[in-house]
Amino acid sequence: MPYRIAKTLTFESGHILSKHKGRCRFPHGHSRTVEVVLAAEQLDANDMVCDFKAVKRSLESLLDRWDHALCLNTADPGFIDLQRTYGERVVAFAGTDPTTEVMARTIFEALQQRLHEATKESAAEFPISPGVRLERVRVTETATSWAEYSA
Template sequence: MYEVTVDAGFSSGHYLRNYHGRCENPHGHNYKVRVTLIGKELDQTGLLLDFKQLKHVMRPVIDRIDHQMLNDLEPFTEINPSAENLARYFYDQTSDQLHEMTSGRVRVKDCTIWETDTTSATYYE
């Protein structure tokens, strides 16, 4: 199996509903997101997926939430914008695009979101 990984960053605000503590109040993070792809076959160039293409796949997802209050955006109007739910959001959004782009040859292995340098959450299936 082959893997490729791209890291990116964005800044957003959020608050956690049904939480008792400081995070129930609006606050922000400088997030880091890592998307790792996996696949058995390389393309004719010898790449699983060009890093530039993965960055292109991640860009609209980041642009939608960068410098936004996450609680105001779907699906976070219904679910808490926790690091765990953000990791799944990135997983789902990038998976849909990659499946179309590569006809299923490449899939998302996992997505990790860092809220701080020392705290992260990962989603995978």
């Protein structure tokens, strides 16, 4: 596809990698950056792939759940106690560790669904054309480490 745009947002979260053999099995946090890339063969009526505001709104609504939250594998021995203590600020990852790779895939799948739904909203303030495709999601965990999930 000849046209591509990218939107980047940041959020802060903690996680525990219960399957990890090293220090990542202990609670720790990251300042994460999420970059999404969308593409289209043709520009819309406003000469855009889509308005950056549409992408930002869709992405923010996803990331708000994870911002300043603790992401945990539901199989982690401490999951129930931590969820009881911190409630909605514990994000459950069903049977899988919340690695950066898993987060990238989860964001990709959720954002792809939201973008698909948005193409059906004819009265949307910032419409998204049906030809817009989500190409990839990259999640940066540290200054030197990232994971990516793509179509």
